[in-house]
Each structure stands twice: as structure tokens, then as C-alpha cells.
Amino acid sequence: MSGFLRALQAGSRAEAPRARVQEQDLRQWGLTGLRLRSYQLEGVNWLAQCFHCQNGCILGDEMGLGKTCQTIALFIYLAGRLNDEGPFLIICPLSILSNWKEEMERFAPGLSCVTYAGDKEERAHLQQDLRQELRFHVLLTTYEICLKDASFLKSFPWSVLVVDEAHRLKNQSSLLHKTLSEVNSALYQLWP
Numbered sequence: 001m002s003g004f005l006r007a008l009q010a011g012s013r014a015e016a017p018r019a020r021v022q023e024q025d026l027r028q029w030g031l032t033g034l035r036l037r038s039y040q041l042e043g044v045n046w047l048a049q050c051f052h053c054q055n056g057c058i059l060g061d062e063m064g065l066g067k068t069c070q071t072i073a074l075f076i077y078l079a080g081r082l083n084d085e086g087p088f089l090i091i092c093p094l095s096i097l098s099n100w101k102e103e104m105e106r107f108a109p110g111l112s113c114v115t116y117a118g119d120k121e122e123r124a125h126l127q128q129d130l131r132q133e134l135r136f137h138v139l140l141t142t143y144e145i146c147l148k149d150a151s152f153l154k155s156f157p158w159s160v161l162v163v164d165e166a167h168r169l170k171n172q173s174s175l176l177h178k179t180l181s182e183v184n185s186a187l188y189q190l191w192p
Contacts, residue, residue: 021045021077029080030110034069043070048077051160058166068100071162072107075138079111084159086111086137089183092164094142100164104138111137117145127152143168143176150179157184 021044023036036044043059047070050057059067071090078084090100097115104113114136116126123145130136139156146153161183163169169177 021048021073021081025080026073026076029076030108031073031076032107032109034073034107036069036073037066040066040070040073043067044073044077047071047074051078067164068103069107072103074160075111076108078159079137086159087156088138088160088162089153089156089158090138090140090162090164091143091146091180092140092162094144096164097140097142100140104140113138113140116141116149120148123149147175147179150182154183 021041023031023041026036026044043061043066047057047059051074059070061067061070075086075088078088079086092100094117097117101113101115104111112135114126114130116123116130116139118126127149130139139153141149141153161180163180168174169180171177
């Protein structure tokens with residue numbers, strides 16, 4: 001191994017302490033109604049490590065293995081351990097928006113979750129409410145609304161950006177890819 005690669009590896013290990021998230025800590029910080037499997041807890045630790053190192057990541061688990069649960073547990077960790085209460089932005093297809101909302105309410109009832117959807121008038125009202133009362137932890141929206149209201153969404157300093165079904169970002173010249181690359185976030189988390 002070259003000296004450059006050894007120095008790079010040693011430097012990355014020294015920069016961020018290894019995150020060790022335990023399930024009992026997550027419960028203490030507000031995780032409810034969920035028992036994480038060992039691979040899910042390992043995934044949460046990996047996500048936390050990516051956050052500490054300010055690395056984007058792709059959580060590529062198979063469908064049904066708990067990517068949503070791992071992401072919610074990451075939010076609980078950030079709020080409980082680091083006092084980082086977001087805001088966290090989740091962009092997903094309309095067909096699973098309600099599922100995200102239900103899972104947030106069931107597993108992280110202490111984190112306020114706002115669904116940013118509806119017609120133009122409803123979203124304008126939501127924008128006004130969100131600008132006046134910045135006390136929300138998680139904002140859920142769709143790809144289409146993200147494109148329509150990009151300037152509003154770019155106005156927040158997102159702690160984490162989650163893109164569910166990120167295969168839609170494969171084309172780097174697409175409007176969605178360009179829009180999301182301009183969103184200010186400490187951690188980008190993509191799901192295939």
C-alpha cells in the first residue's frame with residue numbers, strides 16, 4: 001500500500017471518533033415501538049459514522065430490511081446524542097409519503113414531522129407556517145414538489161437529506177439531480 005493511501009486511511013480514522021450507538025440509548029432518546037435487528041443497529045452506527053465524517057452515503061439494503069427504521073433511528077441518535085434536532089429533509093415518491101409519516105409517528109413520536117404536500121395554495125400556507133414557526137424536526141415531501149418549491153427548500157440548513165428511491169438521480173444532468181445538489185445538508189443519504 002502506498003504511503004499516500006496509508007496516510008489517507010490514518011487521517012480519516014483520526015478525524016472522527018467511531019460512533020457506537022446502542023439500542024438502549026436510542027430508546028432513552030425516544031425510539032419507541034421498534035426492536036432493531038443486529039444488522040439494522042450496525043447500519044445505524046454506519047450512518048452515524050458517515051454523519052460524523054461528513055460523508056454522503058447510500059443505504060442499499062434490500063427492500064423490507066428496514067432502511068426507514070435505520071434512518072429514523074439515526075434521527076433519534078442525532079437529536080438525543082448530539083442535540084442536533086435537524087431539520088431533516090426526506091424526499092420520496094408520493095406513493096410512500098404517508099408510510100414515512102406513519103413510521104415517524106410510531107417510532108419517533110418525540111420528533112415533529114411535517115408533510116409538505118398539497119396544491120400551490122396549501123403549500124404557500126405551509127411555507128408561511130414553517131417560516132414563522134421553525135420548530136419541526138423532519139420535513140417530508142415528494143420529488144415533484146421539491147422541483148416546484150426548490151427555492152423554499154433550499155432556504156433551510158438541512159442537517160440530513162434523505163432521498164428515497166434515489167435511482168431517479170442517476171442522470172446527473174436531470175433537473176432533480178441539479179436541484180438536490182444545491183440543497184445545503186451536512187449528510188446526504190441515498191436509497192436505491
